[in-house]
Amino acid sequence: MWMYEKKLEYPVRVYKNDLGMAKYLLAQYGGPDSELSAAVRYLTQRYTMPTNKAKGLLTDIGTEEMAHWEIVATMIYKLVKGLPAQQLRKAGLGAYFAQHDRALYPADAAGVPWTAAYIQATGDPVADLTEDMAAEQKARTAYEHLIQLTDDPGIKDTLKFLREREVVHFQRFGEALNDVQAMMAAKKYY
Amino acid sequence: MNNMPALLKEIQALEFTAVDLNLYLDTHPQDQAALRYFYTVRDELLNHIQAFEQKYGPLTAAGDARTDCWQWVECPWPWEIEYD
Numbered sequence: 001m002w003m004y005e006k007k008l009e010y011p012v013r014v015y016k017n018d019l020g021m022a023k024y025l026l027a028q029y030g031g032p033d034s035e036l037s038a039a040v041r042y043l044t045q046r047y048t049m050p051t052n053k054a055k056g057l058l059t060d061i062g063t064e065e066m067a068h069w070e071i072v073a074t075m076i077y078k079l080v081k082g083l084p085a086q087q088l089r090k091a092g093l094g095a096y097f098a099q100h101d102r103a104l105y106p107a108d109a110a111g112v113p114w115t116a117a118y119i120q121a122t123g124d125p126v127a128d129l130t131e132d133m134a135a136e137q138k139a140r141t142a143y144e145h146l147i148q149l150t151d152d153p154g155i156k157d158t159l160k161f162l163r164e165r166e167v168v169h170f171q172r173f174g175e176a177l178n179d180v181q182a183m184m185a186a187k188k189y190y
Numbered sequence: 191m192n193n194m195p196a197l198l199k200e201i202q203a204l205e206f207t208a209v210d211l212n213l214y215l216d217t218h219p220q221d222q223a224a225l226r227y228f229y230t231v232r233d234e235l236l237n238h239i240q241a242f243e244q245k246y247g248p249l250t251a252a253g254d255a256r257t258d259c260w261q262w263v264e265c266p267w268p269w270e271i272e273y274d
């Protein structure tokens with residue numbers, strides 16, 4: 001089960017009216033390498049992991065990704081809050097507004113809805129953990145792109161936190177993969 | 191003067207430390223120094239949460255706020271809080 005904690009993992013501050021960023025941030029809300037993809041990927045793959053370390057890690061990182069999904073949603077929510085439709089239209093959010101108003105619909109920056117086709121669960125722990133490491137690197141680089149796109153110090157600060165988490169997750173997945181491979185190598189001599 | 195966001199930030203810092211140590215311990219379960227650090231941070235976090243909840247309402251539905259109304263839905267939601 002999960003219990004909800006009524007707080008963000010990291011504060012979200014929005015200082016400027018960088019409305020265009022709301023559109024770009026959708027990349028990490030409902031895009032291929034988004035926090036949503038990360039959460040569903042890890043929480044799906046964990047059941048068939050062969051080691052307790054990998055089961056624990058996928059559960060815990062998957063849970064943290066849900067907290068990141070909430071952080072990205074909060075940035076978008078705060079950026080568009082209270083703004084008139086015409087202003088959203090000028091920032092390239094007219095099509096989004098027509099379909100979703102200011103609701104947090106999981107689509108990417110170009111409006112493509114989120115799909116489970118973005119992720120895999122192969123039942124092969126080496127394949128799955130290798131995908132996870134690649135996913136963390138793709139998320140890291142997406143955050144670097146987003147940081148370059150804004151001059152709002154508040155948004156930059158939160159994005160830097162999220163970028164740093166991808167680096168840590170990559171490191172931990174690498175350790176879990178080494179552990180799985182060591183276990184598989186040891187098994188061969190039985 | 192509303193001190194709520196500042197106290198919440200202290201909890202966020204402590205809980206983040208716990209989350210990061212949690213992931214580290216998942217792949218280094220025998221690291222005694224990390225284990226001790228985790229339990230120290232956890233105790234401090236629980237104290238902070240208790241103090242916060244008595245003042246500003248529950249952080250979880252089963253949190254430590256005993257009042258005569260259901261405060262869970264009343265105090266602000268995470269996306270509505272303005273940090274300094």
Ligand SMILES: [Fe+2]
Pocket residue numbers: 038065136139165166169
């Ligand atoms: Fe991640």
